[in-house]
Amino acid sequence: MSVRVEGLTKIYGEQKAIDKLSFQVEKGQILGFLGPNGAGKSTTMKILTGYLPPTEGSVEIGGFDVQANPKEIRRLIGYLPENNPLYGDLYIKEYLLFVAGFYPIKNPSARVSEVIDLIGLTPEKHKKISALSKGYKQRVGLAQAIIHDPQVLILDEPTTGLDPNQLVEIRSLIKALGKEKTLIFSTHIMQEVTALCDRVLIIKDGKMQANDTLQNLQSTFQGEWVTTVTFQGPFTLEHFKKIKDVQRIRQIHADTIQVITAPGIDVRPLIFKQAVKDDNIIIGMQQDRRSVEEIFQKLTGSDIQ
Amino acid sequence: MWVIYKKELTTFFNNLTGYLVLGVFLTVMGLFLFVFPETSLLESNFASLEPFFEMAPSLFLFLVPAITMRLLAEERQLGTLALLLTKPIDEMGLVIGKFLAAVSLLFLALVPTLFYYITLYFLGSPVGNLDTGAIMGSYLGLLLLGSAFASIGMLASSLTESQIVAFVLAVTGCFLFFYGFYFLSGLPVFFGKWDALVQQFGMDYHYHALSKGAPDTRDLIYFLSVIAIFLLITRFVLQYRIRS
Numbered sequence: 001m002s003v004r005v006e007g008l009t010k011i012y013g014e015q016k017a018i019d020k021l022s023f024q025v026e027k028g029q030i031l032g033f034l035g036p037n038g039a040g041k042s043t044t045m046k047i048l049t050g051y052l053p054p055t056e057g058s059v060e061i062g063g064f065d066v067q068a069n070p071k072e073i074r075r076l077i078g079y080l081p082e083n084n085p086l087y088g089d090l091y092i093k094e095y096l097l098f099v100a101g102f103y104p105i106k107n108p109s110a111r112v113s114e115v116i117d118l119i120g121l122t123p124e125k126h127k128k129i130s131a132l133s134k135g136y137k138q139r140v141g142l143a144q145a146i147i148h149d150p151q152v153l154i155l156d157e158p159t160t161g162l163d164p165n166q167l168v169e170i171r172s173l174i175k176a177l178g179k180e181k182t183l184i185f186s187t188h189i190m191q192e193v194t195a196l197c198d199r200v201l202i203i204k205d206g207k208m209q210a211n212d213t214l215q216n217l218q219s220t221f222q223g224e225w226v227t228t229v230t231f232q233g234p235f236t237l238e239h240f241k242k243i244k245d246v247q248r249i250r251q252i253h254a255d256t257i258q259v260i261t262a263p264g265i266d267v268r269p270l271i272f273k274q275a276v277k278d279d280n281i282i283i284g285m286q287q288d289r290r291s292v293e294e295i296f297q298k299l300t301g302s303d304i305q
Numbered sequence: 306m307w308v309i310y311k312k313e314l315t316t317f318f319n320n321l322t323g324y325l326v327l328g329v330f331l332t333v334m335g336l337f338l339f340v341f342p343e344t345s346l347l348e349s350n351f352a353s354l355e356p357f358f359e360m361a362p363s364l365f366l367f368l369v370p371a372i373t374m375r376l377l378a379e380e381r382q383l384g385t386l387a388l389l390l391t392k393p394i395d396e397m398g399l400v401i402g403k404f405l406a407a408v409s410l411l412f413l414a415l416v417p418t419l420f421y422y423i424t425l426y427f428l429g430s431p432v433g434n435l436d437t438g439a440i441m442g443s444y445l446g447l448l449l450l451g452s453a454f455a456s457i458g459m460l461a462s463s464l465t466e467s468q469i470v471a472f473v474l475a476v477t478g479c480f481l482f483f484y485g486f487y488f489l490s491g492l493p494v495f496f497g498k499w500d501a502l503v504q505q506f507g508m509d510y511h512y513h514a515l516s517k518g519a520p521d522t523r524d525l526i527y528f529l530s531v532i533a534i535f536l537l538i539t540r541f542v543l544q545y546r547i548r549s
Contacts, residue, residue: 049391074393081391085384089320101308102392144388 001062001076001151001182002026003048008057010043010206017043018206020057025199027151030178032197032214033186036300040206041186042082045156048184049079061152075103078145082156084138088130092121095129096143103148111147119143119173135166142173153177155185159192171195190296202299209299217295227259228252229271230284239278243270256284263289306394309402310409313376317410322375326368330414333364338421346421352429353436354421358443358516362483362509365411365451370475372410373458374468376403377539382466386547396543400536404452404459411451415444439518446515449528450508454479456535463542482531483508 008021018040025031035041046052048059050066050073059066066073087095093112100108116125119139124132129140138158145153159170175196177183187193193200193214200217202210210217224247229240237257241249245265251257261267268285275282317323337344337360344356380386389399422440429435454475461474486507490500504510508531511524 046387051387051391070395071393074391077391079388079391081384081387083384085388087383087385089316098308098312099392101311102394 003152003182003184004060005044005048006058006060008044008047008059009055010040010047010052011055016206018047018203021203021206021208022057023201023208023211025182025184027182028179029198030174030183030185030196031199031201032193033184033201033203034188034190034193034296035186035203036188039203039300041203042156043206044203045079045082045154045184045186048154049077050074075148076150077152077154078148078150079153080141080145080155080158083160084141084158086129086137086140089128091128092116092125092132092140092143095140096147099144100147105148115143115147119146120169135162135169138162138166138170139173142170146177150181152182153184155183157186157188159187159189202296204300210295225261225263225265225287225289227261227267227271227285227287228256229259229282230256231275232281232283235275235280236278239274240271243267243274306398306402306405309389309394309399310406313403313406314409317372317406322372323410323413326372326410327414327417330364330368331417334360334418334421346425347428352425352434354425354440354443357418357421358447361447362450362512365447365454366476366479366483368414369407369411369451369454370458370461370472370479372407373455373462373475374471375462376407376459377462377543378465378468378471381463381547382468386543390543396540397536400459400539400543404455404532404536407455407458408448408452411455412448415448415451436518439516442518442520443516445520446512446524449515449525449532450483450512453482453508453528453531453535456532456539457482460535460539460542463539463547483512486510 003025005021005023009019010017021040021044023031033041033044043052047054048061048066050059050070053067061073062076064072064076090098093109093116096112096115097108100112105111116122119142121136121139121143124136129137132140142155142158145155155174158174159167162170171192174183174185178196185196197214200210200212200214201208212220230253232255237249237251240246240257240259243259245261245267247260247262249257249259259267259271266287268287271285272282314323317326334357338346338357342348344360346354346356349356377386380389390396394402422435426433426435457478458471458475461478462468462471464474465471484507486503486505487509489495490503490507495503505527508528511527514521514524
């Protein structure tokens with residue numbers, strides 16, 4: 001089931017929270033929604049679920065317009081809201097049965113047990129939600145989102161605040177779910193995108209910065225290899241600029257420069273020879289390809305976590 | 306809608322609110338009607354439940370907001386409203402489900418008070434010398450009054466994330482609608498000319514009319530309209546204020 005977003009704009013008072021977003025996701029794809037905090041990720045997701053009306057533009061899920069057919073849309077999607085809101089005073093089973101009650105499910109208690117197994121909640125299934133660890137709470141949030149086996153899953157920051165082990169577990173869950181569904185999730189953690197996504201959508205201040213497959217994005221931005229060189233003592237920057245194939249050099253510290261070249265070109269031997277010629281001492285040298293982190297930084301112009 | 310209804314009713318009895326409301330209502334009523342001599346039914350020379358129906362609204366004024374304050378404010382505070390409103394239920398279903406749960410709790414609080422009626426029935430001389438019609442009318446009035454208070458409480462609860470604020474707003478609103486118009490009618494502007502009309506906007510006027518034992522459709526329509534109006538405004542708040 002495909003999700004189609006056309007020219008989506010949301011204005012809060014004077015502020016444009018999102019600005020003409022258009023993208024499309026197909027069944028079996030995982031779309032990673034990437035952006036710094038406050039970029040408009042949650043707003044977009046709320047509009048996708050029909051919770052918020054857009055100022056302009058449209059969202060179509062499985063051929064239904066979200067604003068015109070809220071009932072149909074709500075049956076088709078599973079949604080994990082930001083911060084994973086839950087009723088702490090309910091037991092896991094009780095809560096999932098409550099959520100199941102909204103949907104036409106034939107045998108709710110059988111389905112609840114099935115989902116509890118699938119999500120890996122079995123060891124904790126007799127506990128109250130408030131007594132669960134953050135990782136298990138997140139699982140309960142995921143469980144309620146998939147209770148009716150929705151075609152489309154929208155997960156708003158499903159991995160926030162998890163410890164590294166929990167992260168790995170929740171990620172593999174998402175990966176498994178993404179195989180048969182259309183899955184959209186948001187994050188500000190880069191590795192997550194590399195680990196999970198087929199497509200990446202990067203937004204900043206509500207504007208689309210990139211919308212591409214992960215591979216394309218990496219190869220586009222691997223237009224550069226970066227060699228970081230650290231010297232002991234003074235050196236002449238100009239001499240290094242003249243080295244063959246060097247595109248540009250930036251000085252990042254008094255003693256450290258970054259030499260940028262086209263991909264596939266290793267300038268380390270030439271840098272070394274030049275240093276020897278100038279009687280400089282190199283105490284560190286490392287070559288890097290551009291990582292997703294840097295693509296993200298470049299596109300959003302902000303620091304990452 | 307029934308999903309919400311069922312959950313709210315279970316929640317009342319899971320976190321003790323339900324027992325507390327029933328307990329407080331019945332204890333206070335019991336004390337006034339059977340223990341405190343000033344208001345005791347047993348000290349009175351008439352077999353009448355009037356003291357009960359005179360006191361119940363004042364108690365409802367605090368109990369009903371205590372029941373309703375949680376209903377929407379908590380959903381807003383927890384963020385679960387976003388969860389509920391992306392399930393296949395519309396705002397009206399959510400509002401009505403919660404409202405009916407609150408009304409059911411009030412109904413449950415009133416059922417044991419039939420014991421007072423039975424007591425009086427047998428204390429009467431001769432046995433059964435009691436104005437059953439007026440008592441049934443009063444029960445209907447009390448249930449409608451409680452429901453109208455609950456609809457005001459629902460609106461108050463939708464306006465804020467804080468349950469305390471919702472409680473205070475609801476008590477104020479209920480008070481104004483119950484006594485406010487009566488006091489307002491005493492203003493020199495209205496007095497002598499419009500005072501009867503102004504009083505008709507108040508809930509106490511219709512409550513007392515119903516307790517006379519001959520249900521008038523106008524009183525029923527009054528309460529039902531008040532309930533409908535407040536629930537619709539609540540729905541409106543959910544739809545346009547929170548989700549925009």
